[in-house]
Amino acid sequence: MTTSNGPSDAVELKREVGLFGGISFIVGTMIGSGIFASPSGALAASGSVALDLIVWGLCGLLCLMGALCYAELGTLITKSGGEYQYIKAAFGPVAAYLFSWTTVVVLKPSASAAISLTFADYALKIFPDESNSCEEEMVQTKRLIAIAVIWLIGFIHIYSVNLSNKVQSVCMVAKILAIIFIVILGLIKIIKGNTATLASGFEGSETNVFHLSLAFYQGLFSYDGWNQLNFLTEELKNPQRNLPLAIILGIPLVMVCYLLMNVAYFGVLTKDQVLNESALAIVLGNEMLPKYIVWVIPLSVCFSTLGSTNGEMFACGRIAYSTAREGHLPRILSFCHVDFQTPVLGVIVTVFVSTLYVLAGDFNDLLEYFSFAAWVFYFITVLGLIVLRFKMPDEHREFKVPIFIPVIFCVCALYLIIAPLISEFSYKYIGAVLFIVFGLVYYIPFVHFELKLPFLHGVFKKIQYLFSIAISTYHEDEGKGDQVALENVAEKEA
Template identity: 45%
Template sequence: MITKSGGEYPYLMEGFGPVLAYLYSWTTVIVLKPSGFAIIALSCAEYASTPFYPGCTPPQVITKCLAAACILIITVVNCLSVKLAFRVQNFFTAAKLLIIFVIVVSGIVLLAQGNTQNFEDSFTGASTSFGAIGLAFYNGLWAYDGWNQLNFITEELKNPYRNLPLAIIIGIPLVTVCYILVNIAYFSVMTPVELLQSPAVAVTFGDRVLYPLSWVVPLFVVFSTFGAANGSCFTAGRLTYAAGREGHVVRILSYISVKHLTPAPALMFNGILSIIYIIPGDINTLINFFSFAKWFFYGLTCAALIVMRFTRKELHRPVKIPIIIPIVVVIVSCYLVLAPIIDKPEIEYLYCTVFIVGGLLLYVPFIHFKFNWTRHIMRPLTMHLQLLLEVVPPEKIK
């Protein structure tokens, strides 16, 4: 219905106006996208370093340096060429599917041999509190996150009316089936405690099942996470570009490289923030912080779909779904946002809320009232960055 790039950003803009769209872009550009990039890069680095430290956890300094190198390489690739970024994505997606196939087949063989003891009394000792279930969903749903990534590049898709729904219909069930089967395979050789204690679960699985070819597993998992990080970087640049085009972030972030036709400033900005988030953060803290804000905006986006059923009746709707579906998603989003806070209030949630609302301190003077601050501060900075990066406004690209 809305064929604009930027994921939830244009949907919130059309449904609720510029304020909520700005708060989304503010939160996502500054925190959510770079922190997601950092999380995946840290996962990639853990799997890359674990084989070199058998029997112990790799030093944090090694993991974080590898993660920073991963972010740097991916950012450079995406700045150089859109086609190169797509080729990287295709290669690493193929590698991901290959290792998933190997793990799933190995798991099926083990289950056929009778290794089912870890599935007996599976929920013994599990917590079923109101908030604990919400936190469990945070971590589980984060693993599936990415189902909305194509919506960040809608303007670059050929025939989005056909290809976007088709990709979603094929992609989400495929990912769901693969993920569940891989986890079943893990439980065929590891107990829940062993899974929790393992710094890299696939490496442990490979050591027990595929020896002496166990080195194949961490290698392909590195490929998999590297590809996921590449996809995160690619879409983050498009959101920042779309927000800059609307004037919700500094204009330089919407500029395009003259040589490579990529949103280089937006990609570099996202990469720099991601490296900063690597320095103090650990994966679990980042996931919880990421999921709390993410599902807040997911709920708002589906609420926008409901609102536009009544406020934008004239829009062409190439894909129609029963309104009960977005209503259910809004209810689930409210639960995922509120349940952990009610059950176990923590200061991180307050920080997150203050940060989101704090974006209004910039929106009111500089965007709503259009306070002219560019003449003395941003204009010379933009000029120097244009010369350094060889970028121009998107309307100058023909």
């Protein structure tokens, strides 16, 4: 589905994100509500304190290995869109489209909705309700706050990439300061001799390797966002340098923060408290802080969730934009605002779908089973790196990881895909797969057979003028000069 030029000549995305901004997008998206609110899932599945800490560390190492692989792919293929571009180059357009379909319709919007609802929950904890409002009123209030956050972030994404970058940087600094504050509280308690929980060591450890995969899923959910920067490589200054550098600096920082936070919890709280409480950071604050400053903890969670929502929605809009520009979604979704140079309709689609998830209510099962789908795509993407090593052996790679890193990552990803099916099989996994394949209902007629609907031409033209958007172009001004050759390889494979 194409449309003619609208109000102006073609435009392109602006490179406004530097190294600090890149680190902010990684750290700001990864550190969400999980580590502040309920990191107990990994402990429940691992069974012991020591094994829990090992799981958190291994989750960080796995994400770092994956991100380093993505850094190689991102400096080889410098278009925005992350996995979509890499899967397309390695395995062709159908697999790439199915990734985008799943991510734009389910993975990113549902994650944004869940995180924004957590923001609303903790925003209300800053000012405790003394009026004993009924539960239904509280649910509606949370939904309204969550929708307001989603729409505010959407407006910022349309108005300015630079402003989105500043929001992410502020949120990152705020949550790092909050983590330092909580860790200091925990260390004070440990220094005073409160080490009983930590001393329990490996007592009660889970020994079933398939059940242990659930502990890794719990930890990896909190690490989600490690691939964030690859979605905006066209807006990253000097991506050949800043993409791998931001990953190398950002992810180890998150690993350290998560490990220290868990140690702090175990230094203040008992194992039963960690397992049973739903808001650990607030429980820790109530144990250690005077009542008049306990509000600092929920405020910190608000900053954390705001940054994560900002990052998730930013990525989703760019995936829709990149997929549409390649012709796998309606091309008008790839048009950019002539003044702001942002993908307006890609952002609007993200806002609309995220809002629907907030209104729908309970979608925890959806998130659980599509987290499995996410790791299928991670596996395919890193396997694609190995495939491209053979397809393009002579292509210059600005950043190149040792081959054992993608091999280890693929083996671990396969474990994470297969183990839950063995330990706790559910037909909902089959439902997730069927939903992914259902995306072909659009792809086959409109992309493969290039079916055109003539009446949409006039509709799209009106939308162009309404939103002041124009065709977006891509230039390899700071990327690889051999991108065309790379795309030719993908087209031949298709």
